Amino acid sequence: MTVTTDQLREDVARELDRARRRTRALTDAVDDSELVRQHSPLMSPLVWDLAHVGNQEELWLVREVGGREAVRRDLDELYDAFRHARRERPGLPLLSPDEARRYSTGVRDQALDVLSRARFEGDPLLADGFAFGMVIQHEQQHAETMLATHQLRSGVPALAAGPPPAALVPVAGEVLVPGGPFSMGAEVEPWALDNERPSRVVDVPGFFIDAAPVTNAQYAAFIADGGYGDERWWSPEGWAHRQAADLSAPMHWRGAEGGWSCVQFGREAPLAGDQPVVHVCFYEAEAYATWAGRRLPTEAEWEKAARWDPLTGRSRRYPWGDEAPTARHANLGQRHLSPAPVGAYPAGASPLGAHQLIGDVWEWTSSPFVAYPGFAPFPYREYSEVFFGSRQKVLRGGSFGTDAVACRASFRNWDHPIRRQIFSGFRCARDARPDEVR
Known part of the structure; x- marks a missing residue:
């Protein structure tokens, strides 16, 4: 369906507003002393994120797209993520919470005026509203x-939110993905980012993949079997990190005589065995x-x-089809503050029967974050290219904290294999034997 210029403007304005309302909700939820404090050396003070999203919006929408004078050029270096490591940011002369709010509001007013005059054609930065989509996704990524x-x-x-829905169907075991070619990467997705492009045909041998992410109960069985103390299960790099970091359970798990509990956003509760495990590193x-006798x-x-539809042979935008995610399909957008039980979203299953590939937890893969053949950086190298290499592992699928605008089946996330403050989980796979392939 062709989208008119007026409709695209309305869509962009709505998504800009939705992203900003989420940013404000996450920062207004705590007082100023909490906003300026660094809660972990792995993370920026919340007030830094608040001004950073405004600065990116100024750089790309006000200056680059709008061709206007800078609102605050003096802030560019201060909020450049590549100039200052996160651990250094609390010591920088950051804007106060009130100054950061006023700055981001002033930038937004100008950005909306630029939007009202924009022609979404010609320049690749403007085609289909790409620059606006990039800025929207950037703010939602920072919200996560x-x-x-x-x-x-x-x-x-x-923070508070309602509990996730209960399981509607039983989901267990694995599903066969037949061997053969499929189209990988973004082909017609207008707001796809550079690392998703270009699409290409990839021939994948037949394999089995878990019908659902690994659950807390399944992971607890690994711990109970002495998994953290048995070097046989760990790669040399993984074993060295396990020892150095003294890992013994997923982040935020607490051991007790009656079983495991976990802390979620300041609240401790018994571990939900049927939810996907979260906060584990690669x-x-x-x-x-x-x-488990398997692999990632x-x-x-x-x-x-x-994505692959065995009936048509085409790659869908999402496991369930091309329709944008709704509350029926996936646990996205911070509607809940935890993964949902396995089987809670049967409407979001893939044609082959894999559930919850989108939402709930980012899923680690075994692949390094590298460029697709024919990759071209756009619109700047620092979005993807500088991160390519074997030191970063790819995660897929989004989490309960990922917004739908920044999540699709071709979307690629990446992080260091030791990271587990992110909302990361996984599912397992294995090669298909010749006698198992139809």
Whole structure:
């Protein structure tokens, strides 16, 4: 369906507003002393994120697209994520919370005026509203980062949300993904980012993948079997990190005589065994998979399981089709503050029967974050290119904290394999034997 210029303007304005309302909700939930404090050396003070999203909006929408004078050029270096490591940011002369709010509001007023005059054609930065979509996704990505900061803060809980839905169908075991070619990457997605492009045909041998992410109960069995103390299950790098970091359970788990509990956004509760495990690093996921006699899926395997339609042979935008996610399909957008039980979203299953590939938890893959053949950086190298290499592992699928605008089956996330403050989980895969392939 062709979208008119007026409709695209309305869509962009709505998404800009929705992203900003989420940013404000995450920062207004705590007082100024909490906003300026660093809750973990892995994270920025929340007030830094608040001004940073405004600065990116100024750079790309006010100056680059609008061709206007800078609102605050003196802030560019201060809020450049590549100039200052997160651990250094509390010591910078950051804007106060009130100054950051006024700055981001002033930038937004100008950005909306630029939007009202924009012609979405010609310049690749403007085609289909790409620059606006990039800025919207950037702010929603920082909202998820700020949500992770809230998970790391101590004190009285600041956020609240209703519980996730209960399981509607039983989901267990694995599903076969037949071997053969499929189209991987973004082809016609207008707001796809540079690392999703270009699309290409990839031939993937037949394999099995878990019908659902690994659950807390399944992961607890690994711990009970001595998984953290048995070097056999860990890669050399993983074992070294497990020892150095003294890992013994997922982040935020607490041991007790009556069983495990976990802390979610300041509230401790018994561990929900049927929810996907979250806050595990790549090495923990890899060790579990080895213990279970399996492995992590490659990035191509994950995407084929999520997108490939065996009836048509085409790649869908999402496991369920091309329709944008709704509350029926996936646990996205911070509607809840935890993953949902396995089986809670049967409407979001893939044609092959894999559930909850989108939402709930980011899923580690075994693949390094590298460029697709024919990659071209756009519109700036620092979005993807500078991160390419073997030191970063790809995660797929989004989490309960990921907004739908920044999540699709071709979307690629990445992080260091030791990271687990992110909302990360996983599912396992294995090669299909010749006698198992139809």
